[in-house]
Amino acid sequence: MTDYRIPVLAGKYTKHDMIERFADLPPFPDARARLLSCFLRHGADGEPHELHALASSLVQLGLDTHDRVDTESEERGMRQMRQRQLRVLAGDYFSSRFYQLLAGSGRIDTIRRQSEAICEANRLKTELYLLMKRGRLGAEEYLDRQSRIRGVLLHGYAALLDERLRPAWTRIVDALARLETLLAERAALADSSAFAWSWGYWHVMEHGEERDRRLLERAEAGDQRMLTEKYGLTALWADKLGERASRFGQLASDIVPATLAEEAAAIGQMLLAPVEAAAAGTAGESRRQRR
Template structure:
């Protein structure tokens, strides 16, 4: 996909001094943009693939940026207050750009579908938040729900695709969303601040010893590193990642045309490359 340039196009909207300095933007949803681009290229004649991929990426950036807004009460320093304000404004800005782009191109139906998908995403997040707040969620359900949230915007594009590709599209969107969720959970295991309410957290609450569960429920007590090692969370998650990547590979290999299958496989290879390189570096250091 040498003609793919969505991150560069998005840079027009994301590369602002104030946003880059204070908003601490989430990662660009590159894999999702690539998957949408290649499916539109092979299965949606006449549809402007760059426009759709850019618009969907800006919507996702807006949602992800709002998710990073600090909602805790209490006094904040000037920088923290400015960061909170910039995250809210940046999220609103990205969302408004998607509307402007699609409205300018006369894609009113796409605006409607994406708007419905945004509402569904927020509904799913609210459901998940309430379950987490009540402590009523299993580790596997947590991953499933996070994956559904990640895939909801892409599913809204199904009607633009040729009917023969829609089943493959739906399966690959679900598989990619799960893989991205697991990669995010892998990063959560690497940082103590991100461990709370992560997959590892819920796994220990579900399967851990009573003492460990009690410590987890008491905010600020216990060392995540101890639980990660005690319950083998890194190895468990690595197995899940391997299974998820293999599933995506199998689904991609069944796609026709072959060119689309190759591009879909390359997307996940690129997504997994940083984690594979980090693992190889760690293994090299331990020898």
């Protein structure tokens, strides 16, 4: 893989004391920046791949930061209020840099397409939120909708690619979005504060016993762990991740040219590496305890 500098370039915009101290930024969208960069290098002559990858990662970071803004209305201390304010401001700041970077290079069409994609992502988020508020959502539909939201911005870059690469781009973006969605759900299985309205929550609401559904509504400490174990949510999640990882690998291997296929496959492996390392560590600990 060629020299890749997007996280370093993004550091110019993300490395601020106040933001790092109070905003609690989401993870940098490295996999999608890498994927966009390598596709543009192979299939978009004349397009500055680093510029597009940097701008797209900043606007994604802005949207993800806004998604972390706490909307609850109860009173909070000074630190919590400052954190909320900094998240709003940081999200706005990252998004503004996206527009500044593209406008400065004359990429007005890309701004238009991505602005439309942002509007669509927000529309999909609103639809999902309303369904969740009404309790009308199945676990698979939840994953499907979250994946669509995650894929919208990247799909907007298809217009920059050669026609021969657009079908492969569409398929690999869908696969990446599903992987990212599942990886985001992993933390919710282990964190009671994040379990509400997660995939695990909707699985229990859809398939669980009546008394367990009432436990979810009560949301007391310890209920989430008990329900995760009772319904085997961790194993179900791992199976889904394995299926989607295989799907991503197969789609990557089908890409032409072969050099692009290798880079796409490496991105999938990089995305899954922390999960595989954690699984290996857990397996090793279990073997030591049995001795």
